[in-house]
Amino acid sequence: MSRFSRTLIALLVAGAATSAAAWERYPGIGREATPAEVQAWDIDVRPDFAGLPRGRGSVDDGLALWETHCASCHGVFGESNEVFTPLVGGTTQKDIETGRVEALVTGAFPQRTTLMKVATVSTLFDYIQRAMPWTAPKSLKPDEVYAILAYLLNLAELVPADFELSDANIHAVQASMPNRNGMSTDHAMWPGASQAKGGIGNGGMPDVSNVACMTDCKKDVVIASALPAYAQDAHGNLAEQNRAVGQTRGKPTGAPAEAAAQPAVGAAATLALAKAKGCMACHGVANKLIGPGYNEIAQKYQGQADAEGRLVARLKAGGQGVWGAVPMPPQAHLKDEELAQLVKWILEGAKAQ
Amino acid sequence: MASPMRIRAAAKDGVTEVRVLMSHVMETGQRKDSSGAVIPAHFITELTAKHNDRLVLAAEFGPSVSTNPYLAFKFAGGAKGDKLVVSWVDNKGDSRSDEVQIA
Numbered sequence: 054m055s056r057f058s059r060t061l062i063a064l065l066v067a068g069a070a071t072s073a074a075a076w077e078r079y080p081g082i083g084r085e086a087t088p089a090e091v092q093a094w095d096i097d098v099r100p101d102f103a104g105l106p107r108g109r110g111s112v113d114d115g116l117a118l119w120e121t122h123c124a125s126c127h128g129v130f131g132e133s134n135e136v137f138t139p140l141v142g143g144t145t146q147k148d149i150e151t152g153r154v155e156a157l158v159t160g161a162f163p164q165r166t167t168l169m170k171v172a173t174v175s176t177l178f179d180y181i182q183r184a185m186p187w188t189a190p191k192s193l194k195p196d197e198v199y200a201i202l203a204y205l206l207n208l209a210e211l212v213p214a215d216f217e218l219s220d221a222n223i224h225a226v227q228a229s230m231p232n233r234n235g236m237s238t239d240h241a242m243w244p245g246a247s248q249a250k251g252g253i254g255n256g257g258m259p260d261v262s263n264v265a266c267m268t269d270c271k272k273d274v275v276i277a278s279a280l281p282a283y284a285q286d287a288h289g290n291l292a293e294q295n296r297a298v299g300q301t302r303g304k305p306t307g308a309p310a311e312a313a314a315q316p317a318v319g320a321a322a323t324l325a326l327a328k329a330k331g332c333m334a335c336h337g338v339a340n341k342l343i344g345p346g347y348n349e350i351a352q353k354y355q356g357q358a359d360a361e362g363r364l365v366a367r368l369k370a371g372g373q374g375v376w377g378a379v380p381m382p383p384q385a386h387l388k389d390e391e392l393a394q395l396v397k398w399i400l401e402g403a404k405a406q
Numbered sequence: 407m408a409s410p411m412r413i414r415a416a417a418k419d420g421v422t423e424v425r426v427l428m429s430h431v432m433e434t435g436q437r438k439d440s441s442g443a444v445i446p447a448h449f450i451t452e453l454t455a456k457h458n459d460r461l462v463l464a465a466e467f468g469p470s471v472s473t474n475p476y477l478a479f480k481f482a483g484g485a486k487g488d489k490l491v492v493s494w495v496d497n498k499g500d501s502r503s504d505e506v507q508i509a
Contacts, residue, residue, distance in 0.1 A: 130414075
């Protein structure tokens with residue numbers, strides 16, 4: 054681990070120097086980040102555990118938190134295969150001894166679970182703290198992250214059921230991570246000097262050689278084949294069928310949606326609210342993504358006088374089964390009036406304007 | 407001896423929801439190893455769940471059930487603190503029984 058810390062400290066020093074210079078180089082643009090802002094952003098936990106907050110959490114505490122925050126997507130035992138691949142499984146006692154997951158080599162397990170792949174326990178802590186729960190990231194306190202991680206490690210059979218994970222003993226857990234020796238740094242993805250010179254990568258040698266063409270080069274790119282015009286909308290508007298987060302967006306195809314006849318007051322604000330609160334990560338306005346589209350919901354509850362109250366309660370508490378097996382996590386981070394506003398907007402057709 | 411089952415049982419409104427994750431190879435007897443020899447069948451054949459001493463679930467498992475089976479079911483009755491015992495027997499005569507308190 055010492056090779057990590059040395060390089061990272063060198064990078065940090067270099068980074069601090071260049072950012073100060075960049076700030077002074079462009080007068081009138083932006084302002085210097087305050088120490089409090091930097092502290093708020095600086096939440097990463099590194100492989101050498103730099104940045105790890107103090108705290109502690111037991112497996113039992115973690116189980117209660119898991120069932121509240123995590124189980125709706127990941128399953129009570131981290132086994133769920135519904136939304137994401139399972140978190141645990143595929144590792145053996147032998148892997149824990151060798152530090153290399155054999156199933157990754159032999160293909161003995163049909164999937165690659167998180168615990169099969171991850172090399173450093175600090176990454177699990179960092180990720181849970183940074184990105185989970187999906188609907189309310191960064192909402193967990195350090196003690197809660199420790200407890201949830203302790204439960205996850207117990208599911209992976211790395212720690213016993215009466216274990217309490219803390220900043221003092223997390224180093225020891227690293228020594229039993231099943232894939233701790235499975236990470237290679239001998240490629241250009243890693244910064245700094247080569248391993249021979251005390252760095253962690255290969256000194257920036259690229260894995261492929263992409264030589265710029267200098268003579269007899271093609272002048273224009275000619276697209277050899279494309280979907281014919283009559284087939285462009287064969288599957289509807291592709292842009293609407295992809296989530297607004299992640300890498301895949303989808304090309305706008307098909308006829309443009311007809312403008313709403315009667316602009317509803319405040320509808321645009323509600324759409325912005327739905328985007329801001331993460332609703333659009335799983336729901337589309339006019340199509341099903343992970344959860345049902347708002348058009349489907351509006352259609353299902355059309356003409357039901359008590360639908361509004363029932364849906365508000367369902368959003369708040371979460372639910373499962375009405376639209377399939379994938380559960381809707383509880384939306385406790387939304388205020389009651391926000392929930393009511395969203396439900397009213399959905400039932401009125403989820404208009405953009 | 408197989409690893410313990412993970413069992414969670416929660417009572418709500420007079421219905422108890424039980425989730426069980428078993429640890430078992432569930433070998434079908436159809437697969438061959440790298441040298442071509444048939445891997446002998448090894449799978450759970452019977453599973454029972456008892457609430458206190460009342461039988462609430464009896465199931466026959468077979469080779470089509472996956473490795474490390476996950477089972478979820480609900481039964482009427484059950485209260486916080488009651489005892490729930492899940493047991494299985496496999497075709498080699500091995501067995502496993504685990505007990506939890508309903509939460």
